[in-house]
Amino acid sequence: MSTNEGSANQPQQTPTISVNGNGVAVNGSDPSDLFDPWCDPNRPRIVQFQDISAAAFKIKSGIMMTPCTRSHLSNLTGTQIFFKKDFLQYTGSFKERGARYTLLMLPEANQKQGVCTASAGNHALALSYHGQELGIPVTVVMPIVAPIMKVQSCRQFGANIIIHGRDIGESREFAMRLAKEKSLTYINGYDHPHIIAGQGTMGLEIVEQVKNIDAVVVPVGGGGLIAGVALAVKSLYPHIQVIGVESERCASFSCALKVGQPIYTKAESTLADGLAVPRVGINSLATAAPLVDKCVVVKEEYIAMAILRLVEIEKAVVEGAGACGLAAILAGLLPELKGKRVVIPLCGGNIDTTVLGRCLERGLAVDGRLVKFSVTVSDRPGGIAELCRLMANLGVSIKDILHERAWLKSDIFSVEVRVMCETRDLEHAVELERALKEHYNNVHFGKMADALGGSGLTVDEVMDSRSPLL
Numbered sequence: 001m002s003t004n005e006g007s008a009n010q011p012q013q014t015p016t017i018s019v020n021g022n023g024v025a026v027n028g029s030d031p032s033d034l035f036d037p038w039c040d041p042n043r044p045r046i047v048q049f050q051d052i053s054a055a056a057f058k059i060k061s062g063i064m065m066t067p068c069t070r071s072h073l074s075n076l077t078g079t080q081i082f083f084k085k086d087f088l089q090y091t092g093s094f095k096e097r098g099a100r101y102t103l104l105m106l107p108e109a110n111q112k113q114g115v116c117t118a119s120a121g122n123h124a125l126a127l128s129y130h131g132q133e134l135g136i137p138v139t140v141v142m143p144i145v146a147p148i149m150k151v152q153s154c155r156q157f158g159a160n161i162i163i164h165g166r167d168i169g170e171s172r173e174f175a176m177r178l179a180k181e182k183s184l185t186y187i188n189g190y191d192h193p194h195i196i197a198g199q200g201t202m203g204l205e206i207v208e209q210v211k212n213i214d215a216v217v218v219p220v221g222g223g224g225l226i227a228g229v230a231l232a233v234k235s236l237y238p239h240i241q242v243i244g245v246e247s248e249r250c251a252s253f254s255c256a257l258k259v260g261q262p263i264y265t266k267a268e269s270t271l272a273d274g275l276a277v278p279r280v281g282i283n284s285l286a287t288a289a290p291l292v293d294k295c296v297v298v299k300e301e302y303i304a305m306a307i308l309r310l311v312e313i314e315k316a317v318v319e320g321a322g323a324c325g326l327a328a329i330l331a332g333l334l335p336e337l338k339g340k341r342v343v344i345p346l347c348g349g350n351i352d353t354t355v356l357g358r359c360l361e362r363g364l365a366v367d368g369r370l371v372k373f374s375v376t377v378s379d380r381p382g383g384i385a386e387l388c389r390l391m392a393n394l395g396v397s398i399k400d401i402l403h404e405r406a407w408l409k410s411d412i413f414s415v416e417v418r419v420m421c422e423t424r425d426l427e428h429a430v431e432l433e434r435a436l437k438e439h440y441n442n443v444h445f446g447k448m449a450d451a452l453g454g455s456g457l458t459v460d461e462v463m464d465s466r467s468p469l470l
């Protein structure tokens, strides 16, 4: 990969947008006119450490230095975990760092004219809020799938919100076209060099707040955060490991590292919606690739479980994307970090309440604390009571119970009962399954797939296969 552009600070004005990536003049209807001169696939810009220190100085007055404290989860995981709590920023994510710096770096004329971006979430919020703070008009194009909570909040921050596109790719195309038409500055939320420099300020704070760090585990979407953090951390302490984490439903950074350039990777729906970027940034990859030690992909069930652990143990509401670092530890993907001092950014807290509820339920299901099964019992008086007694004797609490007769093929005096219940833990769920199977012939215990979308295991099998950290 050619990485030939040096410092990200060089072009201070917005470059002309009348040429595409190959420097060819284009007309208005050609999609190739949607060229972002700050993110030129043919001329990647490598952000420099001095860009981050400049950003730190410039944004200091408008961004919170969030706490980075030892976690209660250290005992559970056997890793000394320190959480960098950027979900405490005013708009609920680290994205404010890059957004504020990029807005501050705009030439005055561009500030007056306004900026435009495409984002489904945190970047949109951050840009809207800091735009309002700095008196810079902001237009945000959001895809129809954008979380309702994030759309509403952007409106509250006075941004011009346009809902357009089935996915972020379509929103981006529209936003870039709009930027061109209205002479707005288009700001890529993970690849603009000033965005990357701004995100890097988190790395500076981390090394200031925690001594003797062994590793930093960073969630990766388009790559802006990991590029900035890796640059800050490795410039000051080259021995610190920087590890990326992606959802397995969109492993675009891992793919890009393999092939040496950003490459389209299918993005399926994930609890970590903030990380679902199908093609990572050209500048973020060029900056991060030489610095990142490795990148792992995490399954959805561990993201749900991380969200649950953070609520229960850390008393922190963190969205899926922000919980991926912990998810990788819980999944046992980083055994080399046992006993080490590890910083994990909890980088976003913007999760719809309904989605949070579903995540917590899924987390409980993975834990074996929320279980469902069906069982055929006698339809004579006392048949269902007997089942309830069996469960009560085991200390299992029924959440939902339903019985049906019409579709049963077995004898007419049987009834199928479906139960959703709460158990203490996975061991308790296994005890329940065994007791039911000893007592009844026809027991169908819930597959974990029902809760997790794909594992296909019974609780017993999950017991055998799960990470020793759970």
Ligand SMILES: Cc1ncc(COP(=O)(O)O)c(C=O)c1O
Residues within 6 Å of the ligand: 093, 121, 122, 123, 189, 190, 219, 220, 221, 222, 223, 224, 225, 226, 274, 275, 277, 319, 321, 322, 347, 348, 349
């Ligand atoms: C909460 C959260 N964490 C991590 C990321 C990943 O950041 P990046 O796209 O810069 O890799 C995002 C991106 O939106 C995010 O919202």
